[in-house]
Every structure is written in structure tokens, then in C-alpha cells.
Amino acid sequence: METEMKTKLKKTGIVLFKIVVIIFLVITLNRIFMPKYVYENQDGRITREYYAQSRYSEVIFVGSSTVHSAIDPLVLWQEKGISSYVRANASQPMWISYYMIEDALKCHKPKLVCLDMTFIKYADDFVEEPSTRKALDGMRLSSSKIKCIEASMGEDEKMADYLMPLFRFHSRWKELSIDDIKLAYYNKPVTLNGYLKDDGVAPVTEKELVYTKEGDLQLSPRNIEYLRKSIELCQKNGVEIFLFKTPAHSSNWSVGYDEQIGKIAGEYNVNYINFDEYNDIIGLDYSTDTPDEGSHLNSFGADKFSEYLAGYLADNYEIKDQRNERRFADNWARINAQNINR
Amino acid sequence: MSFISIDFALFVVAVLLVFYVFPRKYRWMVLLVASYIFYAFTGAGNLLYILVTTISTYICASFIEKRTAEQKEYLQINKGSLTKEEKKAYKNRIKKKQRILLCVGLIINFGLLVYLKYIDFAIAYINLFRLSRFGVTDFIPFKNIILPMGISFYIFQSMGYLIDIYYGRCETEKNFFKFALYVSFFPQIVQGPISRFAELAPELYKELDYDFFRIKSGFYRVMWGLFKKLVIADRLAAFVADTMAMQDTYKGLYILLAVFMYSMQIYGDFSGGIDVAIGVAEMFGVKLHENFERPFFSKSIAEYWQRWHITLGTWFKDYIFYPLSLNKGIIKSGKFVREHINQSIGKRIPIYIPMFIVWFTTGMWHGSQNKFVVWGLFNFVFIVLGTEFEPVSVRIKERLKLDESNVFMKFYRVFKTFWLMSFLRIFDISKDVPSAFKAFRNIFTDWSSFDITKVYENLFLEQQDFYVVIIAIIIMFAFDLLQRKGSVRERIFKLPTVLQWVILSLLITVVSVFGYYGPGYDAGSFIYGAF
Numbered sequence: 001m002e003t004e005m006k007t008k009l010k011k012t013g014i015v016l017f018k019i020v021v022i023i024f025l026v027i028t029l030n031r032i033f034m035p036k037y038v039y040e041n042q043d044g045r046i047t048r049e050y051y052a053q054s055r056y057s058e059v060i061f062v063g064s065s066t067v068h069s070a071i072d073p074l075v076l077w078q079e080k081g082i083s084s085y086v087r088a089n090a091s092q093p094m095w096i097s098y099y100m101i102e103d104a105l106k107c108h109k110p111k112l113v114c115l116d117m118t119f120i121k122y123a124d125d126f127v128e129e130p131s132t133r134k135a136l137d138g139m140r141l142s143s144s145k146i147k148c149i150e151a152s153m154g155e156d157e158k159m160a161d162y163l164m165p166l167f168r169f170h171s172r173w174k175e176l177s178i179d180d181i182k183l184a185y186y187n188k189p190v191t192l193n194g195y196l197k198d199d200g201v202a203p204v205t206e207k208e209l210v211y212t213k214e215g216d217l218q219l220s221p222r223n224i225e226y227l228r229k230s231i232e233l234c235q236k237n238g239v240e241i242f243l244f245k246t247p248a249h250s251s252n253w254s255v256g257y258d259e260q261i262g263k264i265a266g267e268y269n270v271n272y273i274n275f276d277e278y279n280d281i282i283g284l285d286y287s288t289d290t291p292d293e294g295s296h297l298n299s300f301g302a303d304k305f306s307e308y309l310a311g312y313l314a315d316n317y318e319i320k321d322q323r324n325e326r327r328f329a330d331n332w333a334r335i336n337a338q339n340i341n342r
Numbered sequence: 343m344s345f346i347s348i349d350f351a352l353f354v355v356a357v358l359l360v361f362y363v364f365p366r367k368y369r370w371m372v373l374l375v376a377s378y379i380f381y382a383f384t385g386a387g388n389l390l391y392i393l394v395t396t397i398s399t400y401i402c403a404s405f406i407e408k409r410t411a412e413q414k415e416y417l418q419i420n421k422g423s424l425t426k427e428e429k430k431a432y433k434n435r436i437k438k439k440q441r442i443l444l445c446v447g448l449i450i451n452f453g454l455l456v457y458l459k460y461i462d463f464a465i466a467y468i469n470l471f472r473l474s475r476f477g478v479t480d481f482i483p484f485k486n487i488i489l490p491m492g493i494s495f496y497i498f499q500s501m502g503y504l505i506d507i508y509y510g511r512c513e514t515e516k517n518f519f520k521f522a523l524y525v526s527f528f529p530q531i532v533q534g535p536i537s538r539f540a541e542l543a544p545e546l547y548k549e550l551d552y553d554f555f556r557i558k559s560g561f562y563r564v565m566w567g568l569f570k571k572l573v574i575a576d577r578l579a580a581f582v583a584d585t586m587a588m589q590d591t592y593k594g595l596y597i598l599l600a601v602f603m604y605s606m607q608i609y610g611d612f613s614g615g616i617d618v619a620i621g622v623a624e625m626f627g628v629k630l631h632e633n634f635e636r637p638f639f640s641k642s643i644a645e646y647w648q649r650w651h652i653t654l655g656t657w658f659k660d661y662i663f664y665p666l667s668l669n670k671g672i673i674k675s676g677k678f679v680r681e682h683i684n685q686s687i688g689k690r691i692p693i694y695i696p697m698f699i700v701w702f703t704t705g706m707w708h709g710s711q712n713k714f715v716v717w718g719l720f721n722f723v724f725i726v727l728g729t730e731f732e733p734v735s736v737r738i739k740e741r742l743k744l745d746e747s748n749v750f751m752k753f754y755r756v757f758k759t760f761w762l763m764s765f766l767r768i769f770d771i772s773k774d775v776p777s778a779f780k781a782f783r784n785i786f787t788d789w790s791s792f793d794i795t796k797v798y799e800n801l802f803l804e805q806q807d808f809y810v811v812i813i814a815i816i817i818m819f820a821f822d823l824l825q826r827k828g829s830v831r832e833r834i835f836k837l838p839t840v841l842q843w844v845i846l847s848l849l850i851t852v853v854s855v856f857g858y859y860g861p862g863y864d865a866g867s868f869i870y871g872a873f
Contacts, residue, residue, distance in 0.1 A: 018843065025847055029854065160348035161860065167348070170855050174806045 026164075031184040032176070033169040034137060038183055038190055041134065043068055043089050045190040047100075048138025050085055053193055054107035056331050058319060059084035061194070062100050062230075063116025064092045066246040070297040073193040074339060075306035077332050080314040081321030086194030091131035094120055094226035099148035101230055103139060105237055112317050113234050115227075117245045117261055117272070121252065124222040127154055137165055192339055198298045200291035204249045207286070209276065209294075217256035224264065231268045240317055243272040247279055247305060249286040249294025271316070275305070282308045343383040345532050345618055346571060346859070353380065354622055358557065361626060366549035373523055373546065373626060380528040381491070388490040391458075395451050396525045399500040400518055402447035403507040406440045407514045444508045451497045458493065461485050463710035492531040494707065498657055500525050503539040505661050512540045520547060529622040533615050535633040535653040542630070550627040555835075560624035562831050565849045566821075567617025572857030573814045575610035578603045581803035586771050586781060592801065593784040595792035601785070604771050605764045606815050609638065612651070636822045641755035643724050646763055654707075658700045666696035698722055708770075713778060717769035724762065810856050 037044025046068060050057070059082055061067050067088035076082040087100045101113055132152045139145045141163070149162045161168040172180075227243075234241040243265050245253070258274050265272035275282065282304050286294050289301030297305060313319055322328035343349050357376040364372050382389055413436045417429065424432070462484045472478040503524070506512045515521040523546055524539060550556075585592055585600035613634040623630045633652050640646035647655050666672060672692050680688025698719075705718020738744075744751055765782065772778035798805040824830050834845055 014839070021843070021847075025851070029851065033855070156861065158348065166854055167860055170857065170860065173855050174804070 026166075028184060030164060030166045032180050033172050034165045035169065035172070036180065036183045036186065037134065038179075038186060042190050042196055044134035045138065046087065046089055046194045046196075047135055049189050049191055050087055050104070050138075050194065051107060051140060052187075052189070053085050053331075054104065056083045056328060057085040057104070057108060057110055057193075058082065058322070059112045059114060059313065060101070060104050060110045061086045061088060061114045061116065062092075062097045063088040063246065064119040065090040066118045066248055066296055067116045068191070068194055068196050069198055069291075070246045070302050070305050071309065072195045072197070072299075072302045072306040074195070074332070074336060075303060076310040076313070077323075077335075079307055079310035080319075081323035081328075082310055082313060082319055083322050083328050083332065084193065086191075088116065088194060089131060089135035091128050092119060092135055093122065093127060093152070094223045094230070095151040096132070096135050096148060098226045098230045098233070099144045099151070100135075101233055103142060103144040103148075105233070105239070106142060106144065107140075109237060110239060111319055112240045112242060112313070113230075114242045114244060114313075115230055117227075117243055117257070117274075118248070118253075120219055120223045120227060120261065121254075121257055122220075122223075124220045127152060129154055129157065133162075133168075136162060189335075189338060193335065195302070197302070198291045198296070200298055201288055201300075202291055202293050203287040204290060204294040206251075209249050209279070210251055211253050211255055212251050217254045219257060219260050224260075227261070227264060228268075231264070231270055235268065241270055242313075242317065243270060245274040245276060246297075247275040247282065247284055247301075248296065249290060273312075275309075278308070343380060345615060346568065354625070358625060362552045366551070369549070369626075370520060370523055370547050373527065374519055377523060377526040377528040377531065381526060381531065384491040391454065391490045391493060392496060392526055394454065395497055395500050396518075396522045398450045399447055399504050399525070400515075400521050402443045403504050403514045406443050406504075406507050409436050409440050409443070410510065412436065440508055444504060447504045448501060451501055455494055455497050458487050458489055460706070460710045461487065492533065495534050495536055496525050496531055498654075499536050502536065502657055502661055506539060515539070515543060527623070527628070529619040529626075529628075530630055532619065533612070534651075535616060535619070535631045536657050537631055537653065542628075545628045545630075548627065553627075556627055557625045559831060559835070560621040562834070562846065562849075563621030563624060564618050565621075565846070565853060567614040567619075567621060568853045568857065569614070569814070569849065570610040570617065570818060571614030572853055572859055573610075574811060574818065575607045575614060576858040577807055577811050577814075578607040578610075578803070581797070581801050582607055582771060584802050588801075589781055589784050592796070593787050593791070594789040596797070596801070597781055597785045599797070600771070601764050601768060603811075604767055605638070605760070606811075606818075608767065608770070609634075610818070636825065638760050638819070639756055639822065639826075640759050641752065642759055643721065643728060643762060646759055647721075647725075654704075658704060662703060663696045663700050666699060667692045669696075672696065694726060697725070701725075711774070713769045713772060713775050716775050716778075717766055720766055720769070724766075807858075814856070 035041065035044060043065065059076070061071050061084060065088065068086050071084075071086050073082075073084040073086060076084050087104065089096070092100075097115060097119075101115075104110060104113075136145065136149060136152065139148070146159070146163075149159055153159065153162070158167075231241055231243075243261060245258075245261075253274075253276065258272075262272050279286075284297070284301055284304055289297055289304065291298040314321070343353060353376075357372065360376075361369050361372045378389065381392060413433065416432065417424070465482050465484055469481045473481075503512075507514055515524065520543075524537075524543055527537075527542070527546060530537065582600050582604045585596055589597055616633045620630045620632070631653050635649040635652065637646055637650035640649050672695050675695075676688050676691035678688070679691055701718040701722035702715060703718075704721070705715040708714040708717070739746070746752075768781050769775070769778045772781055794808075797803050798808065803811070821830060824833075834842055837845075
């Protein structure tokens with residue numbers, strides 16, 4: 001009887017060992033072949049690095065690349081003790097933003113979600129696989145991720161390629177370097193809580209910001225649907241939401257968009273601010289504060305905007321100054337040290 | 343749903359789960375439902391075609407057998423009262439009725455196949471005839487029918503069954519649904535093998551216990567098939583196609599390399615697909631007929647065709663060649679030639695006429711284009727020449743004292759057969775017959791211009807891919823050589839468990855990493871641009 005038991009245990013042990021080996025092999029292969037986004041395209045690290053910071057993220061900023069280049073959480077922390085994270089990726093459409101919020105709510109309920117509207121103006125089919133990849137490859141496996149993949153996939157893309165990145169990136173074997181193996185399990189933060197500093201300067205050519213007056217200025221039904229869903233999701237979970245448009249010097253915006261967003265915000269009793277209108281108050285100078293002729297802010301612009309935003313959020317939302325909280329203070333001391341060493 | 347896709351893998355896993363959860367008695371039903379679901383994925387409309395074949399074959403076969411039973415009963419009852427002549431006359435009447443039923447089945451099914459597959463081929467000829475004869479430029483438009491997946495395979499399989507029933511070689515399947523499974527069994531419906539009812543039916547309907555070993559063994563076979571298909575065949579496709587398309591620029595050794603690689607591609611593609619089919623079937627406890635037996639080690643064309651696409655070859659042999667060679671008309675014409683013209687030629691007629699028809703049909707089966715017909719006829723010509731010159735060849739070998747068992751002689755024959763068959767495949771990869779002849783001529787020109795870097799840079803076979811494919815081909819042939827001494831899988835399963843897992847892990851890793859699939863990774867497209 002005892003021998004039988006031992007044999008059974010041994011067999012079970014062998015099966016479990018095999019399963020562990022297979023899982024390890026699959027995970028390792030996936031990690032080796034996935035682009036690392038450590039030395040370039042660092043926005044691909046933003047989603048992945050969030051989870052280590054989720055329990056400290058009282059405010060999350062969600063949006064596209066304008067956000068991750070314009071909001072420096074360290075400034076918010078230093079100015080007003082706001083502990084935040086930027087969950088924003090290049091060309092991040094509204095539906096990915098929605099699922100970013102849903103995913104964040106599963107990790108740790110923030111006090112405030114700040115949702116950037118810059119990308120809402122694009123049509124439904126404005127989806128770029130590389131951007132979707134960078135936003136989603138780092139996301140933890142959950143129903144939110146699966147729904148987000150479904151919502152984001154292009155016609156020729158497959159769910160399996162997202163769940164098993166090896167299927168998508170296997171042809172990288174030709175360019176694999178020792179770094180791909182070294183960095184397979186690399187967990188050190190590359191971004192500063194989602195902020196990607198850009199020190200470049202490329203001044204605007206037209207000093208005066210004039211919005212477009214042509215074209216179809218109607219927001220797409222799908223974008224509106226996900227905007228509404230985002231607001232409802234936050235309100236259902238007792239999380240405040242603030243809609244804003246990150247400042248930029250781009251004529252691609254229209255007052256019509258502001259009106260439509262403002263109307264929806266009004267329906268839900270939510271604030272909406274287009275910070276383009278506050279350029280002077282913030283002190284933005286697009287001859288020095290942009291790396292790409294006004295589309296994004298550089299580190300100088302980000303410092304100014306983050307400082308202003310810190311004040312605005314502290315004044316208008318009930319966000320506690322956590323600088324005296326040991327847990328938060330230690331975390332931000334670590335982040336600051338990493339920032340200095342960078 | 344492609345055979346080589348995650349969807350198919352998930353489908354197989356789901357069917358396996360349901361299959362082994364169901365009581366053994368009803369497992370064939372799971373396979374039937376799964377087969378129809380699988381086929382419906384190719385287009386719901388395609389179900390109509392497979393149903394036509396299944397129903398018509400089932401009805402005709404049942405009536406044929408009913409006539410046989412009637413005959414048996416009648417002869418039994420009237421055992422003493424019938425004269426020999428009356429019995430013969432009765433039997434002939436029954437046979438005639440059965441022949442009509444057979445013809446109905448054959449006409450419905452082959453008619454369907456011919457219509458779907460060759461209607462545009464026929465239209466092209468009609469248009470050409472009307473233009474050249476009457477100057478009519480009002481062309482009949484092409485139908486552009488998309489052939490339902492696997493239609494020629496399941497029609498050939500069903501018609502084989504009907505003919506077997508007609509000749510009394512096997513009994514009919516009484517259960518319509520079981521018969522429907524024989525026609526539609528999903529692992530083999532895409533590209534065969536073409537199974538015989540007597541062989542496949544017991545495999546499909548047997549009641550088996552769950553056995554993990556079966557699944558493991560099938561999985562190894564599937565992975566090996568994927569290796570051949572994804573690592574070798576799909577990697578070579580663009581290179582072969584582009585070299586043939588650019589043969590005005592890339593001649594000589596470039597074309598020779600493409601011809602060699604095409605042989606590897608088609609073998610990897612076809613035999614890899616068959617490995618997947620056989621492996622998946624094995625997981626369900628169904629043993630399918632092997633379709634390839636190391637064809638590239640054949641010493642003659644005749645032998646090659648006994649080792650390549652075996653089930654199609656035996657189908658043509660059993661259902662076309664033998665019936666034709668026993669056909670009264672052909673035998674009579676042979677006799678006539680023997681008596682009036684030439685003894686030797688007369689003897690050959692009952693062999694060569696059916697052989698000619700077989701190769702013509704084989705060519706047509708491969709595709710509804712002239713080039714395939716020419717390809718088939720070249721095979722016929724080479725086999726005939728091989729047979730006719732056999733005595734001369736023997737005499738030369740005797741004079742030169744060449745020993746057939748000598749390793750160099752064996753290598754020479756294998757080498758010769760391989761290249762002969764590879765050259766014939768030029769028809770396959772050329773646009774049409776003139777292009778094929780042009781490619782053949784181009785092989786023998788401009789050898790000095792060959793530069794391997796141009797293959798890497800201009801012909802869609804990058805240097806690393808070239809190395810991978812060469813190593814993979816060596817592995818494939820090494821495996822084939824090992825296979826001569828018995829199943830490689832069985833030998834692997836005798837190794838310690840750890841080693842078995844190492845081999846399987848390696849195979850999975852190699853296929854998933856070096857497999858040529860997916861959209862590829864374009865580093866450029868991942869570089870952040872203006873949003």
C-alpha cells in the first residue's frame with residue numbers, strides 16, 4: 001500500500017515537473033524573442049512596469065504619447081505629494097485606454113483617473129500594430145487583456161500571436177543578441193513611472209496656435225462609446241475621473257472636439273479641460289519646450305506642465321499629500337535615486 | 343481553418359477532450375460531428391458537395407449490394423430449376439443493373455469533380471477553338487469556381503469504395519452516418535492519404551481505451567510534419583517562385599538551385615502535411631496509410647512512384663490501370679497488333695495504353711492546365727523508355743562489369759532518379775509549357791554568373807535562412823535514412839524519459855522559432871513614429 005502510494009506520488013511529481021519545465025520553456029522563449037524596449041522604444045516598458053508601482057498609484061494618467069512625454073510623476077510627487085503613474089502609450093486609442101483603466105482597477109483602485117483626450121479625434125480604424133503591441137505585450141494576462149486584444153486586433157492579426165508573442169516575434173532569431181537573453185527577465189524600471197523624458201528641442205515654425213476648421217469634426221461613435229464606458233467604469237467603482245487634453249502646439253485639434261467632449265463630461269458631471277488654453281498660464285514656450293515642433297512636450301515643457309497639473313489636481317480633487325507617509329516616501333526615494341542614476 | 347494554424351491545434355485539442363470523455367461506443371460520432379464542423383469552416387456551402395458525394399455513393403453502393411443479395415437469394419431458391427445458361431443470363435442482367443448503378447455514382451461524382459475543376463480549362467479550349475475556327479471573339483466567360491477543399495480526395499476515396507462494392511471486394515457500411523465519417527474524416531480530408539474502406543473503416547469504428555502514449559506518439563508525428571512544412575517548405579516558397587519568375591536575369595545555377603529547392607519544398611510541404619494528418623489521426627486511435635516512403639532514395643522512376651503519394655498511385659493502379667488492362671477492347675487490339683503487325687508491340691499494348699491513360703489522368707488530377715498534362719506524359723515516356731531500354735542497360739552494365747549492388751552504382755541511380763524527377767517538376771513551377779522548356783534551357787546557360795550573395799540579397803532567401811534550410815534538409819534526410827531501419831519514434835520512446843522530453847522540447851522550439859510563419863518582424867515598423 002505504501003509502495004503504491006509512493007509510486008503514485010512519484011508519478012505525480014514527474015508530471016508536475018514536466019509541466020513546470022514546459023511552462024518555463026514557453027515563458028522563457030516568449031521573453032527572449034519579444035522586443036525588450038529597454039534601449040529604444042522605451043514606451044513599450046510602460047505597461048509592464050506599472051504592476052510594480054500599482055499599489056502606490058493614487059492617480060493614473062491614461063492616454064497617448066503626448067501624456068507620457070508631458071507628465072513627470074516625480075514632479076507631481078515633489079510638488080504636491082501626489083503618487084501617480086502614467087499608463088500612456090504611443091497612438092493609444094480610446095479602447096486601449098478603457099482597458100488600461102479596467103486593468104488598473106483590478107490591481108489597485110486609484111483615487112483619480114486622468115484620461116487624456118488627444119487621441120479621441122482619430123478614426124476607429126486608426127490602429128497600428130506596433131503601438132498596440134507596445135501597449136499590450138506588457139499587460140498581465142486577464143479578461144481585460146483578452147477583451148482589449150479583441151478590441152484592438154487588425155483584420156490579419158490573431159489572438160494567439162498576442163497571447164504567445166513568440167508566434168509574432170519568432171523571426172527575430174536572425175537578430176537576437178546576447179542582450180535578448182540577458183534582458184529576458186529584466187525587471188528594472190526603464191521609465192519613470194511611465195514618464196519618458198525627452199531633452200530634444202525642435203521649435204514650432206508657426207508661433208500662433210490655430211485649430212483646424214476643416215474636415216469632419218465629429219468624433220467617431222466608437223471613441224465616444226469608449227469614453228462613456230471609461231467614465232461609467234470609474235464612477236461605478238467610486239473612482240473620480242478627470243478628462244483633459246495635454247497641451248501641444250498642433251493644429252490637428254478643433255473647438256468642435258472640445259464641445260463634444262465637454263457635453264459628454266457635463267452629462268456625467270465630470271471636469272474636462274483643454275490645457276492648450278492654459279499655455280500662457282503654464283508658461284509653455286514652444287520655441288524651447290517641444291522636441292518635435294509642437295506635437296509633444298520635451299522635458300522642459302513636461303516640468304512646467306507637471307508642476308501646474310500638480311497644483312490643479314491638489315486644488316480640485318481630494319488627493320492626499322503622501323509625502324509624510326513612510327511607505328510612499330520610501331518608494332519615491334527609490335524612484336528618485338533611480339532617476340538620478342539614469 | 344488551415345491545417346497549420348493555432349485554430350486547428352485548438353480544434354484538435356477540443357475534439358480530443360470530447361472524444362475521450364464520450365463513451366467508447368459513441369466516439370465515432372464525435373469524429374463525425376468534428377469532421378463536419380471542420381469542413382464547415384472551409385465554407386458552409388462546401389458541405390453540400392460532400393453531402394452529394396456521401397449520399398450518392400451510399401445509395402448506389404447499397405443498391406449494388408442489394409442486387410448481389412437478390413441474385414444470391416434467387417439462385418438459392420431456383421438452385422435446381424435453372425440451366426447454366428439461364429443462370430448466366432440472370433447474372434448478366436444483375437451485373438448490368440449493378441453497372442448502371444456504378445456508372446450513376448461515378449458520373450455524379452466525377453461529373454461534379456470534372457465540372458468544378460476543369461470547367462475553365464474546357465472553356466479556354468472552346469474559346470480558342472471558336473476563335474481559330476470561326477473568328478468568334480465573343481468569349482465565354484470563365485466560371486472561376488473555387489474548388490471545395492479536399493474534394494478530389496474524398497471523391498476518389500468514395501469512388502474507390504463504390505468500385506470495391508461493385509467488384510464485391512468489401513461489404514457496404516449499413517450505417518449512413520458511419521459511412522459519412524469514412525468520407526469526411528477530418529485529418530485526411532485536406533490532402534489525403536486516400537484510404538480504402540476495408541482498411542480505414544475498422545480503424546474509425548473500433549472502440550479504444552484512452553492511452554496517453556497514442557497522443558504523445560501522434561504529437562511527435564505532427565511536430566515532425568510541422569518541421570518539414572514550416573522550417574523547410576514554407577521558407578523556400580518565395581525563393582523558388584521568384585527565381586523562376588526572374589529567370590531572364592538569374593539563369594544557370596540559380597535555376598538549378600531553385601529546381602533542387604523546389605523538390606525539397608514540395609516534399610516538405612506534402613509529406614509534412616501528411617505527417618500532420620497521420621499524427622492527428624493517431625491521437626484518435628486511427629491508423630492511416632503511409633503516403634511517402636523515402637521517395638528521394640528511389641533508384642528508378644517506377645520505384646519513385648511507388649514511394650511518392652503512395653495512396654494516389656495505388657488508387658490509379660487499382661481503379662484505372664488494372665480494369666483498363668483487363669478491358670476486352672484493349673486486349674483485342676493488343677491481340678490484333680500481335681497477329682498482324684508485330685508480336686512485341688502487341689504484347690505491350692495492354693500495358694502501355696492503360697499506363698498512358700493513367701499518366702494522362704494523373705497529370706490532369708494535378709491541375710487543369712496543359713503543363714500538368716505534359717508533365718504526366720513525360721513521366722509516361724520516361725517509364726516506357728526505362729522499360730524498353732532495360733535490356734540495353736543490362737548489356738552495357740555487363741560489358742562494363744558494373745555491379746548493381748555497388749554503393750556508387752546505387753548512389754548513381756538514386757542521383758539520376760532524383761534529378762530526373764526534379765527536372766520534371768519544372769513544369770509544376772513554370773507558368774506554362776513554353777516557360778518550362780525555356781527554364782530547362784536556361785539551366786544550361788550562364789553558369790559562371792552564379793553568385794550566392796545574389797540569392798541572399800535578391801531572391802528572398804536570406805543568408806541565415808539559407809543556412810537554416812540546408813541544416814533542416816540534412817536533418818530531414820538523416821531522419822529518412824534512420825527510418826530505413828525502423829520507426830525513429832519507436833526508438834525515441836525507448837530512450838530515458840528525460841531524453842524523450844529533451845528531443846520533444848527541441849523539436850517544439852525549433853519549429854516555433856525557425857518555422858516560416860506569421861507576418862514576420864519588421865524592426866522598422868516598431869520604431870516609434872509620429873503618432
